[in-house]
Amino acid sequence: MSYQKNMSNNYPTKKLGEVCDFQNGLWTGKKPPFVTASVVRNTNFKNNDGTLNLGDVAEIEVEEKQLKNRLLEEGDLILERSGGGPTQPVGRVVYFDADGKFSFSNFTTRIRVRNSKELDSVYLWRCLNYLYLSGVTEKMQKQTTGIRNLNFSEYKELQIPLQPLAEQKKIVARLEGLLGKIKEAKQLRAEAGEAAQNLLPAELHRIFTQQHSNILQNVGMSDSRSKEKWEEKELGEVFVFHYGKGLPRPERSESGKYIVYGANGELGRSDRYLIDGEGIIVGRKGSAGEVTRATGRYWPTDVTYFITKDKKYDIGFAYYLFKFLNFPQYAVGVKPGINRKEIYGIKIPLPSVAEQKKIVARLDSLSEKIKNLREYQTQTRSDFIALEQSVLSKSFQHS
Template identity: 25%
Template sequence: MKIEAIPAEATRFKETELGPLPEEWRVVRLGDLWKQGILWIKNGFSQGDFNEQGSGVPHLRPFNVNEWGEISLPQIKYVAPPPDNSPYWVYKGDVIFNNTNSEDLVGKVAYFDREGKFVLSNHMTIVRVQDSKVLNGAWLAKWLLHLWYQGFTQTLARRHVNQASISLARLRSIPIPLPPLPEQRAIAYVLRTVQEAKEATDRVIAALRELKKSLMRHLFTYGPVPVDAIERVELQETEIGPLPAHWRVVRLGEVASVDWGNTSLTKSVYKPVGFPAFSATGQDGYCDFYEHEGEAVIVSAIGARCGKCFYAEGKWVAIKNTIIVKPIEGMTEARFFYYYLDDERRWPRGGSGQPFIAIGKAKMVPIPLPPLPEQQEIARMLQAVDARIEAEEKKKAALEALFKTLLHHLMTAKIRVKTLS
């Protein structure tokens, strides 16, 4: 599709209930388009009898719509298919509106661009464009997403116990600014292009994370050798699995100091800026003082993330519910420790409802000890992958910010585009 910008000087604005809009845009309500037969709107159906083994057809639920206006299918519930002539089938090009959810999530919306047979739950609503000469479904989905970001959709919701809902009548009351169809198509195209770039970045990040997992398995089994050289690596069987024969297995407390974080400090001491502060959830605040300097591994010692590790360097603070692992300088590499220990399975945990790591057991955790140069090379290789992941995550964040900015400017006509005939 070829598009071009509409020069700002070519736009004359008028005042509307939605604010200043181009004179050629008209404000209508979803209900007006519904009455004219341009839109068809219907809720899905409830179904308690479902499975996750793929028997039947996918039953779209609120968690299948993400915050970026996309269909998300990491988790799918399947139900018995309705008759072929059922009104509950979802078709490519439909707009899927989340009518019931928590107060902050109600009103999520996605453009359905999938192939295959799908139905949806009663917490979802089909908004189907029946006259594509008047309205573009992808544009409509983005307009409703814009309203959700602005908090407007949530104002339509009725509050219930632990959830909120938007009735069909209130959904039909939503106002929309209706640009000419070429402009609708161009807006949808621009926004979809940014979304596709973000999705491509997501795939790169996922691939890099899988690469890192494979690389870690290789490095902590064979050491920093090429894949085609692993047959020449002599291995030994140890309590933590096969390792190169020249590596040792030691207890963590033999090669590092292992102590509690400051048990008298809580997040109440956090300041807006200062030295990095670590809690059981990671580096999540700052203090106007520091208690440690240099490299260390901070271990989450209690709660849902028990065993999760974080890397600290420079000047920093570790508050209660953490364990500080400081490797012996000149003998061990802190980042090597971090990469090896950042695996909850390596840590013996006590408790049931609230898991925890006892300091005595932490000191007895077995770890591999390669020669220092090999530790450093392993850390360097994994750092290189982490740097790639970080760069891609920054790119993704920039694309997300660009998407939201463009969405706002395009829907309020601060930026205008149209398709070329």
């Protein structure tokens, strides 16, 4: 491995198996006496940052004699030996520093440093976490029946660079500072993402719950001279919810020209279409109440309602109004469904079509900005991962 070759040129190394002791985990006991134990599982591994989330630790009955040798101490590392997923290799490592008595599951292994005067446990944790994030340990896994397993014999052969202990602690301190700043930045990104998600609902609420006699100037979409008031109508006075129509599976094709809509959006494609023109699809059964905007030619299936263009309303305004009305709250039944007669009586605010178009222009612009922000959020997520790997790489390859 290139990483280990680079390190061996600067510092002496030892195999992981030479500097640490290992203990496999436990699970439900078979022979009494039993005791209740708090057991850390793979699900307690928080993301891929090497920390623990102890919010849902398993409480299970284990054999008392098995537990004695499997209690965690501060500074222990817990290695994921089995698990992983389609996009998550097995081999994550977490650092244990919690108060209280905890053990660890049979899908994990405890790693304990033998000599703390030779090897700092936090330094080792960062080192092993770097090897995981850089893909070194991914080559050591094998897969059986959908579960990834780590080749533990090979894992113990990993070469660990052994700088003087004081140097190890300097590396740890430097990493804690840099990774702490990255963590803060990631938290800010997450908060910004949550705020972006709430922007449209907040604006819909502001627009459709106007006060002061429903005067449009109160939401910033008419000048101060406008005194046009919004009408109050029942939903069924303005909109006609048509039933979608079933489309046999043989008539659907992945290469079809037109979109087939189900209750929760695009369901498939077909060379047949039922509607030609702008419309709104509303889930009738299953994902009842979900709202999708449709254009061109398409086929709304029999688990949907749909509306089409009408001189009473702008189709874009209908979309945003339906999103605001939160139709899913009206769904009932084991397989949730919405009866159009039940929602036709909902009171709705209705401005003129001209004003509707102004509202749609504003909300379309906001939606586009939110979309761009989400795309940027996705990009920065990848950037943060790369930055973490870069920081770790420089610490262990060029320290």
